[in-house]
Amino acid sequence: MTNQYKKSTLIILAALLGSCSLMPAYQRPGAPVPAAWPDSVKLKATTGLALADWHNYFPDPRLQALIAAALENNRDLRIATARIAEARAQYGIQRADRLPNVNLAATRNASLTPASASVTGSAIEAQRYDVSVNVVSYELDFWGRVSSLNAFAKGSYFATESAQRAFRLSLISDVANAYLSWLEMSERTQLAVTTVKARSETRDLLGRRREAGVSTDTDWLQAEGSYQAAAAELANLQQQQAAAENSLNFLVGKSMAEMKDLPAGRSLAEQGINSDLFAGMPAEVLLRRPDVLAAEQQLIAANANIGAARAAFLPRISLTGSVGTASRTLSGLFDAGSGAWSFQPAIILPLFEGGRNTANLDIAKARKVIAVAQYEKTIQQAFREVADLLSARDKIAAQLAAQQANADAQNQLLSLVEARYQAGIVSHLEVLDAQRAAFAAEQGAIQVRRIWLSSATQLYKAFAGESHDATGSNTPEKTTPEGTAPGDAGK
Numbered sequence: 001m002t003n004q005y006k007k008s009t010l011i012i013l014a015a016l017l018g019s020c021s022l023m024p025a026y027q028r029p030g031a032p033v034p035a036a037w038p039d040s041v042k043l044k045a046t047t048g049l050a051l052a053d054w055h056n057y058f059p060d061p062r063l064q065a066l067i068a069a070a071l072e073n074n075r076d077l078r079i080a081t082a083r084i085a086e087a088r089a090q091y092g093i094q095r096a097d098r099l100p101n102v103n104l105a106a107t108r109n110a111s112l113t114p115a116s117a118s119v120t121g122s123a124i125e126a127q128r129y130d131v132s133v134n135v136v137s138y139e140l141d142f143w144g145r146v147s148s149l150n151a152f153a154k155g156s157y158f159a160t161e162s163a164q165r166a167f168r169l170s171l172i173s174d175v176a177n178a179y180l181s182w183l184e185m186s187e188r189t190q191l192a193v194t195t196v197k198a199r200s201e202t203r204d205l206l207g208r209r210r211e212a213g214v215s216t217d218t219d220w221l222q223a224e225g226s227y228q229a230a231a232a233e234l235a236n237l238q239q240q241q242a243a244a245e246n247s248l249n250f251l252v253g254k255s256m257a258e259m260k261d262l263p264a265g266r267s268l269a270e271q272g273i274n275s276d277l278f279a280g281m282p283a284e285v286l287l288r289r290p291d292v293l294a295a296e297q298q299l300i301a302a303n304a305n306i307g308a309a310r311a312a313f314l315p316r317i318s319l320t321g322s323v324g325t326a327s328r329t330l331s332g333l334f335d336a337g338s339g340a341w342s343f344q345p346a347i348i349l350p351l352f353e354g355g356r357n358t359a360n361l362d363i364a365k366a367r368k369v370i371a372v373a374q375y376e377k378t379i380q381q382a383f384r385e386v387a388d389l390l391s392a393r394d395k396i397a398a399q400l401a402a403q404q405a406n407a408d409a410q411n412q413l414l415s416l417v418e419a420r421y422q423a424g425i426v427s428h429l430e431v432l433d434a435q436r437a438a439f440a441a442e443q444g445a446i447q448v449r450r451i452w453l454s455s456a457t458q459l460y461k462a463f464a465g466e467s468h469d470a471t472g473s474n475t476p477e478k479t480t481p482e483g484t485a486p487g488d489a490g491k
Helices: 002-017 061-073 075-096 145-211 217-252 282-286 290-311 356-422 428-462
Strands: 102-113 124-140 316-327 339-348
Touching (some): 075 145, 145 428, 356 428
Antiparallel strands (some): 124 316
C-alpha cells in the first residue's frame, strides 16, 4: 500500500509540475489618447501627480461631516461594498478548485442476500466498516483550465473593487455638489428676502407719498410691480432650496435636521477649495482612475476566459482516491492488516459536442474584443472629462471675476441713482432699473461662484482623489498659484 501510494503521489506531482496554460499572455493596450493635454489646458509641467484626501480638499467642517455621514449611511455605497464581498467570496470558491477536496469519511455498509438469490443457496449477510481519507474528483490542471477560471474570477473581483472605489469618489463629489447647490440656493434666497423687504418698504413709502400728493400713481405701481416680481423670485428660490436640501439628504442617507451635532458651515466665498493640481501626462493621470482600473480588470478577466475555453478542447484528467482502513467488524477496524486504499484516475476526451466548445471559444474571443474597446472608450471618456474640466477651470474663474466686478459696479450705480433720486434729479423708474440690475448681478455672482466650486469638485473625482502610495497612505496635495478662485471678491 505504501509503495502504491507513493507512486500515485509522484504521478500527481509530475502532472502538476508539467502543467501548462493556454491563456493568452496579457498585454495592456496602449492608451488611445494624445500624449499631451490640449493647448487650452494650462498646467505646470511635472513628472507626478498628487492629490489630497477629501478631508483636506474640502475644508468646510459642515461639508466634511456630511461626507462622512454619506460614506456611512448611503445605501448605494452599502450595495457596492457588499458586491465586493460577494466577488471576493466567488473568487475564493474558484481558487479552492485548484486544490484537492479532501474528506474524512466513516461508513458502515450492511447487506442481506436472500437464499433465493444467493449462489450458495443460503442467505448471505455481510457488513463492512470503513474509515478513510478521500480525494474526490480532483482535476489535474494540466492545460491551465482551472487556473484560467481562477484568473477570471480574480479579475472580476478586482474590477468590482475598483468600481466600488469609483462609486465612493462619485458619492463624495455628489455630496459636495449637492451641498454647494444648497448653499447657492440659501444665499440667493437670503438675498431675495433682503430685496423683498427693501422693495416692500419702498412701495409703502411711495404709497404714503402718493396719499400726500407728493408722488404719482405711476411711481407706486412701478414699485408694486417691482415688489411682486421680487416676491415671485423669492418663492421660486425657496422651492429650489427645498429641492436642493432633499437631494442632499438623500445622498447623505439622513436629513441635516437629524444631525444634532452638525458643525457650522462656510459661505460659498469662504469654502477654500483649491483645485490647483499638479498633473502629469495623460496616461499617468488616467490610468490611476478607478473606472479605468475596473475596465482593465474586466479585460484581464476576459483574456483569462479564453484560456479556459481553449482548454475545453483537450483531455480533462481527474483523480479520485482514498486511503484508510476497513473491517467486517467495528472492533477490528484498526487491527493490523486492515489497511485499504483505492485510486481511480480518469481521462475525458471530448469527441463530439456539436460545436459547443468552438462556439464558447468564439464567445470568449469576442468578449475580449468588447472588453478592449470598453477599456479604450473608458480612457477616452476620462481624457475628455479631465481636459474639459481643466480647460473650463480658468475660464470659469475669469467669468466669476467679471461677474463679481459687475455686481460691485451695479451696487455702486444703485447707490448713486438712489442719491440722485432723493435730490430729485432722476425719476423713480431709473431707481427701479438700477435695483433690478443690481439684484440680477448679485444673483449671477452667487451662481457662477457655485459653478466654479462645482468644477473644482468634479476635478477631485476626475483626478481619482485620495491617491494612495505603495504603503496605502494618502499623499498630500501640491498646489500652484494658478487658477485660484478669484477672490476673494465678495468676502
